[in-house]
Amino acid sequence: MPEPRSGRRPLPRRAVLAAAAVGLSTALTSTLTACSTASGSTSSQEGVTLTFTWWGNDDRAARTEQAVRLFEKEHPGVTVRTSSGDFGAYLQKLATQAAGGGMPDVAQLDYRQVSQYAGGGALMSLDDAIKDRTIRTSEMSRDFLRTGTYKGGQFALPMGRGITGYAYDAAVYKKADIPTPKPSWTWQDWEKANKRIAALGLKSPDGRPYTGANDGGGNEDVFETWLRSRGGKLYASQTELGFTEDDLTAFWTFCDRLRREGAIAQARDTVQANSTETSPIGRGLAAADFTWDAPFPSYPVLLGDSVHFAPVPTTGGHQGAYFKPSMLIGIGAHSEHPKEAAQLVDFLLNDQRVGDILAFSRSTPPNRKIAARVAKTLKGPEREIYEYAQTMEKYGLDAPPTAPPRSDVAVQTAFIRAYQRVMYGLATPRQAARELIDEANRELRS
Numbered sequence: 001m002p003e004p005r006s007g008r009r010p011l012p013r014r015a016v017l018a019a020a021a022v023g024l025s026t027a028l029t030s031t032l033t034a035c036s037t038a039s040g041s042t043s044s045q046e047g048v049t050l051t052f053t054w055w056g057n058d059d060r061a062a063r064t065e066q067a068v069r070l071f072e073k074e075h076p077g078v079t080v081r082t083s084s085g086d087f088g089a090y091l092q093k094l095a096t097q098a099a100g101g102g103m104p105d106v107a108q109l110d111y112r113q114v115s116q117y118a119g120g121g122a123l124m125s126l127d128d129a130i131k132d133r134t135i136r137t138s139e140m141s142r143d144f145l146r147t148g149t150y151k152g153g154q155f156a157l158p159m160g161r162g163i164t165g166y167a168y169d170a171a172v173y174k175k176a177d178i179p180t181p182k183p184s185w186t187w188q189d190w191e192k193a194n195k196r197i198a199a200l201g202l203k204s205p206d207g208r209p210y211t212g213a214n215d216g217g218g219n220e221d222v223f224e225t226w227l228r229s230r231g232g233k234l235y236a237s238q239t240e241l242g243f244t245e246d247d248l249t250a251f252w253t254f255c256d257r258l259r260r261e262g263a264i265a266q267a268r269d270t271v272q273a274n275s276t277e278t279s280p281i282g283r284g285l286a287a288a289d290f291t292w293d294a295p296f297p298s299y300p301v302l303l304g305d306s307v308h309f310a311p312v313p314t315t316g317g318h319q320g321a322y323f324k325p326s327m328l329i330g331i332g333a334h335s336e337h338p339k340e341a342a343q344l345v346d347f348l349l350n351d352q353r354v355g356d357i358l359a360f361s362r363s364t365p366p367n368r369k370i371a372a373r374v375a376k377t378l379k380g381p382e383r384e385i386y387e388y389a390q391t392m393e394k395y396g397l398d399a400p401p402t403a404p405p406r407s408d409v410a411v412q413t414a415f416i417r418a419y420q421r422v423m424y425g426l427a428t429p430r431q432a433a434r435e436l437i438d439e440a441n442r443e444l445r446s
Helices: 013-021 027-039 058-074 087-099 113-119 127-131 142-148 170-175 187-199 220-229 245-260 267-271 298-303 338-350 352-358 368-375 380-395 408-423 429-445
Strands: 048-055 078-085 106-109 157-162 164-169 235-237 288-292 307-310 324-331
Touching: 048 058, 048 087, 048 338, 058 078, 058 338, 058 352, 078 087, 078 338, 087 113, 106 113, 106 338, 113 324, 127 338, 142 157, 142 324, 157 338, 164 170, 170 187, 187 245, 220 245, 220 288, 220 408, 245 408, 245 429, 267 408, 298 307, 298 380, 307 380, 324 338, 338 352, 352 368, 408 429
Parallel strands: 048 078, 048 106
Antiparallel strands: 106 324, 157 324, 164 288, 164 307
């Protein structure tokens, strides 16, 4: 899933099955079965064996295995041993491997891992491979490539392009006489929409008041979007925050007020949300939810066809959304076969046949030509999010930031914890903001 940097939500199994049916022939399953033994085999004595690992659901695994087998066919003498897992377990295993110097030859990476592993010497610089065109980047946005850089060097490349938005129930918006959200709508418009919905007096399945949206106060991604819409940024450097106590206080005061007024979800419904199904929108308590494009197709599957994808609000028309890598790919610093590893990376990103196989399983392909080709086959929610990204690109977005600091994971955890103190009345927005900034500064400078 784009695999947002926070609020990560697993797709319901129904959504996985639905996605697997789009553009994927039944032959794919038999291909995976036939190649499962080859996946774990070793190469001949004179050959080369690469290891390649990623996280994702069954659909992504099947598509990736098929692409890898095609690479082996095109590169006789090279065998690729593959492995994959769910997101949490994958990150833990990769961290252990990186710490022990046993990073896979090729690995799928989360956005925040780039700085962590590049700074720790676990990732190989890709600059030489890009310069000699072993890895081609000409069909990728130069600004977007920055998301895989660390201290000016390219250490990872995006495998998919994601963007934030709002999943919203258009039927409820129509009932409340709220216009369809446009790329220029503002946070004030969003506030009015939430209040209108709350004023309808609708009830959730358990009889409680129905609200306008989930509470995004504890979501670092929502704050970053709000901050960027005001010309700010989350980080100024690898060791410095890009926002002030006043910035965060204003954001948390805004969210806190709307929650107290009943316009957005209450605290108890926010803290227990760890998936779409357990979130306020998933439980019939709210009409909208901040999310990323890749997970969005699971919303209509769960909630019905009236749920659509809308732009995030702006500040005076200035969009804070940006294109973020749903995930990236890198090469282990201690790979014994860097040339072949680079060839595998290039093949996965730029081969047209691979583009057809992988399709949008990692969100929009970063290669523009491949994305346009595959988009012709999209239907329903998948087509909607592709067209949404095209609309947002035409509207105009600021360039994405470089990969976040190594301490971003700890900062994100502290962010959630601090806002929960606000939600439960244990701290004012300013007190919590001061606490968060103090803790974040310690983490960034440690």
